[in-house]
Amino acid sequence: MNYKPLEVRSSPSTAAASSGSISSVATAEKALSFISKSWREVRSSADADLQLLKNRANSFKNLADREFENFINSASKSPFSVPSITASATLNSAPPAEIDFVRKLQPKLSEIRRAYSSPDFKFYPRPQIKIDLSAIKNAIVAEVGEDEEDETESLRKWRRVGFKVKAKEGQFEEFWEPIKTLKSRLKDLEHKSSSEILEGIKNSEFVERLKSGLKAICKDPNESKEVPPLDATELLACLVRQSSPLLDQLGINRGISDKIVESLCRKRKDQLLLRSLPAGESSMIESENITDELDLRLASVVQSTGHCYEGGFWSDSGKHDELDNKRHVAIVTTASLPWMTGTAVNPLFRAAYLANSAKQNVTLLVPWLCRSDQEIVYPNNLTFSSPEEQESYIRSWLEERVGFKADFKISFYPGKFSKSRRSIIPAGDTSQFISPKDADIAILEEPEHLNWYHHGKRWTDKFNHVVGIVHTNYLEYIKRERNGALQAFFVKHINNWVIRAYCDKVLRLSAATQDLPKSMVCNVHGVNPKFLKIGEKVAAGKERGEQTFSKGAYFLGKMVWAKGYKELIDLLAKQKNDLDGFNLDVYGNGEDAHEVQSTAKRLNLNLNFMKGRDHADDSLHSYKVFINPSVSDVLCTATAEALAMGKFVVCADHPSNDFFRVFPNCLTYKTPEDFVAKVKEAMANEPLPLTPEQRYILSWEAATQRLMEFSELNKVLDSQADKHLGRRHKNGMPKSISLPNLNEVVDGGLAFAHNCLTGNEFLRLCTGAIPGSRDYDKQHSKDLRLLPPQVQNPIYG
Structure with a gap:
């Protein structure tokens, strides 16, 4: 198959x-x-x-x-x-x-x-x-x-x-960020027109910085220093602020003027300093207050003009320049030993104790009187042929009392004695006798007296700080004269004038004096140490049970009516019956001695008049009560000396004695009846010995400390670097050297007007000046070895 x-x-x-x-x-x-x-x-x-x-x-x-x-x-x-x-x-x-x-x-x-x-x-x-x-x-x-x-x-x-790329997290982010930004900006540019793009570039921050940098490079250096002038708002704010003392005098509260200044400056705050200061400094100034902003604005404008302000329109460019890191104090007074008056003794002790601190050099400037005036003023026919001879007398007298050798310089200025005023008036410009290298700090004893007829350089222009010490209540003396009320009115305003023109600070020894500008009340006088030693000796004798006081009451003072003799005779005459058997020894010499003695004899008062003596004389130690009814004194030196010696003091309830109220041995009276009661109380009791605190209050050490504190000398003497430059603002701009103050401008104007008026001989004579006292004479030039008057002040024509 x-x-x-x-x-x-x-x-x-x-x-x-x-x-x-x-x-x-x-x-x-x-x-x-x-x-x-x-x-x-x-x-x-x-x-x-x-x-x-x-x-x-x-x-x-x-x-x-x-x-x-x-x-x-x-x-x-x-x-x-x-x-x-x-x-x-x-x-x-x-x-x-x-x-x-x-x-x-x-x-x-x-x-x-x-x-x-x-x-x-x-x-x-x-x-x-x-x-x-x-x-x-x-x-x-x-x-x-x-x-x-x-x-x-x-x-x-x-x-x-696909491709799996394993990379570290965040490794490329920093590289891609600029690209992303560039892409986003390119997308934005696609939706903008060319005009919008150019406008954005023009207004960008980078372009603005570039323009400012190019402008700074191309600008002329001279133009960069130009400062716009002050506008009307700034000028008005400055005027309101400088006028605050005047508004205060008119009754307008200082806070109102401050609010006005703040409101005026607030409107200009954004442009106030940006125009005149570099951009780098504006941020520092934004935190400042309105006053500092205005000060810096004014300083920048003034400095842009090249003007350098040093305290006045007529300032002296040759002020003291500190080379040896030691300040200099010049004490100028209106009297000198052997005239035993307050303005001769107290400035001498002040110079000694200021020099003894060795913190500053001291010069005492006293008047020199010609032989004819010496015979009138100095007691016991004591005269001097040369300033050196008088200086030797002053130093030996002082050394005997203070117990140490004071190292200070004594200089003389020409003076003439006014018989009508019974005081020494300076002849010529007193300030010229302090050399410019020593013209640092000046203490004017009796500043109104020194400057009544002062015709010369302004004290505050020549010196860095000027302190005036008021000794005398001239208004009280003038009211006792003929037409005294009218004279006192003019003298009061002249005193205000010269104090404002020539002083930075004024100390009044008591409230009994005239209320002067720039002044405050403070006792800056002490007691001779010899009196405190006497008081210690008396206290030691009481502890041993010895009888320290063997005599009753006494009064000591220059024998003129204004020194309390009028009040004393009135009290003893009215209360003669109540004070039956009360005897009072009076020591003093003066022009009114004959009248005082004849009045007391006529009223049959128990007063024993004796020649004037030094209060430290041994014959006065045994008195127990010192009586001083004077209300013309500002602060009686004899009262302080009697308290230092441990005596009772009976004095009037008066502002001149307010300083002595703290001492238990001070008995004050208000009425003649009260006077009798206080005298009897003092005669019947023994005074209490002084405590160490009370002795210190009376000492010159305490007085010098008060002077340094209340005259602001501590601040002035301690300031070394900013004495001439003024205090710098924290941003580096000096304000005090460039900003004139309205008060100082007014004071400078007053000084200029006073200098013009005192230069006229006719006006000087009308106000009572000594003829020929505007300049020193030939005798003064010979005694003080000065230039002849015709060479010092030549007359042309």
């Missing part, structure tokens, strides 16, 4: 499917071979590039090595470039410092060369990229018999998997 081979025929659909799968596998294999071939080409190209880079790096390395060796060889062989290297190499076996440094540097360079020649060296951080080709294989190799849907699924899986 013949069998024929079985012929299998496939269906058309099955054949088509078989041929399709074969063709897809072939296509995939071709794609894979293409990809693998491309990857091999890329890798070989990259290897070639890396090899080229390494070759170039090696060539650079070799070149650097050759240059380095040439440098060393040239440095060691050159006879002129590096002589120290060759010299040291030939003389010493040790290598020079330069070669040593290079050899130390060579290992470091070798390490660098090894680092960049290493195969692991990377010029930039390469990301770790791993291409997983197994994913492609898995996507391509699939079951051949799968249907079309399975094939489509595998292809989608291949597309979805």
Whole structure:
């Protein structure tokens, strides 16, 4: 049986499917071979590039090595470039410092060369990229018999998997951020017109900074220093602030003027300092208050004009310049020993104790009287032929009382005695007798008296700080004269005038004086140490049970009516019957001695008149009660001395005695009947000894301390660096040197007007000046060895 081979025929659909799968596998294999071939080409190209880079790096390395060796060889062989290297190499076996440094540097360079020649060296951080080709294989190799849907699924899986790039997280973010920003800005530019793009560039911050930088480079240096002038708002704010004392005098509260200034400046705050200060400083000033901003604005405007303000329109450019780090104090007074008056004794003690501190040099300036005036003023017909002779007398008197040798200078200025005023008036310019190098601090004893007819340089212009000490209640004396009320009215305003013009600070010894500008009440007088020793001796005698006081009551003072003699005679005359048997010893000399004695004799008063004596005289130690009814004194020195000696003091209830109220031995009275009661109380009891605290209050050490504190001398003497420059603002701009104050301008105007008026001889005579006292005379020039008057003040024409 013949069998024929079985012929299998496939269906058309099955054949088509078989041929399709074969063709897809072939296509995939071709794609894979293409990809693998491309990857091999890329890798070989990259290897070639890396090899080229390494070759170039090696060539650079070799070149650097050759240059380095040439440098060393040239440095060691050159006879002129590096002589120290060759010299040291030939003389010493040790290598020079330069070669040593290079050899130390060579290992470091070798390490660098090894680092960049290493195969692991990377010029930039390469990301770790791993291409997983197994994913492609898995996507391509699939079951051949799968249907079309399975094939489509595998292809989608291949597309979805693709190349798996494994990189470190965040490795490329920093590189792609600028590109993303650039793409976003390019997209924004596509939606904008050309005009909008140009406008944005024009208003950009970069362009503004570029313009300001170019402007600063191209600007003329002279133009950069120009400061715009003050506008109306700033001028008004400055005027309101400087007028605050006047507004306060008119009853307008100071806080209102401050609010006005703040409101005016607030409107201009944004432009106030930016116009006149560099941009870098404006940020520092934004935290300042309105006052400081206005001060700096004014300072910048004034400085831009080149004007340098030093305290007045008529200032002296030759003020004291501190070279030896020691300040100088000049004490100017209106009287001198042997005239035993308060303005002669107290300034002398003040000079001694200020000089004893050794913190400052001291000069005492006292008046010199010609022989004719000396015979009238000085007691016991005591006269001097030369200033040196009087200076010797003053120093010996002082040293006997203070117990130490005071190191200070005594100078003299010309003076004339006025019989009508019973005082010494300066002749000529008193300030010229203090040299400019010593013109630092001035203490004017009786500043109103010194400046009534002062015709010369302004004290506050020549000196850095001027303190006035008021000793005398001139208004009380003037009221006792003919037409006293009218004279006191004019004198009061003249005193205010000269105090404002010539003083920085004024101290009044008590409230009994006129209320002057720039003044405060403070007792800066002490007691002669000799009186305190007497008081200690009396206290020691009481402890031993001895009788210290054997006499009753006494009064001591210059015998003129105004020194309390009128009040004393009135009290004793009214209470004559109540004080029956009471005797009072009176010590004093003076112009009214005859009238006082005749009046007491006519009224039949129990007064025993004796010649004037020093209060420290031994004959006065045994008195128990000191009576002082005066109400014309400012602060009676004799009262303080009696308290220091441990005596009772009976005085009037008056502002001039306020300082003594704290002492238990001070008995004050208000009425004549009260006076009688206090006198009887003092005569019947024993005074209490002074405590150490009470003795210190009366001492000159305590008085000097009060002077330093209340006259602000502590601050002035301690200020070394900012004495002339003024205190600097914390931003570095000096305000006090450039900013004139309205009060100072007014005071300068008053001083100028006073100088003009006192220069006219007719006006001087109308106000009671001594004829010819505007300048010193020939006798003064001869005694003090000065230039002749016609040379010092020549008359032309």
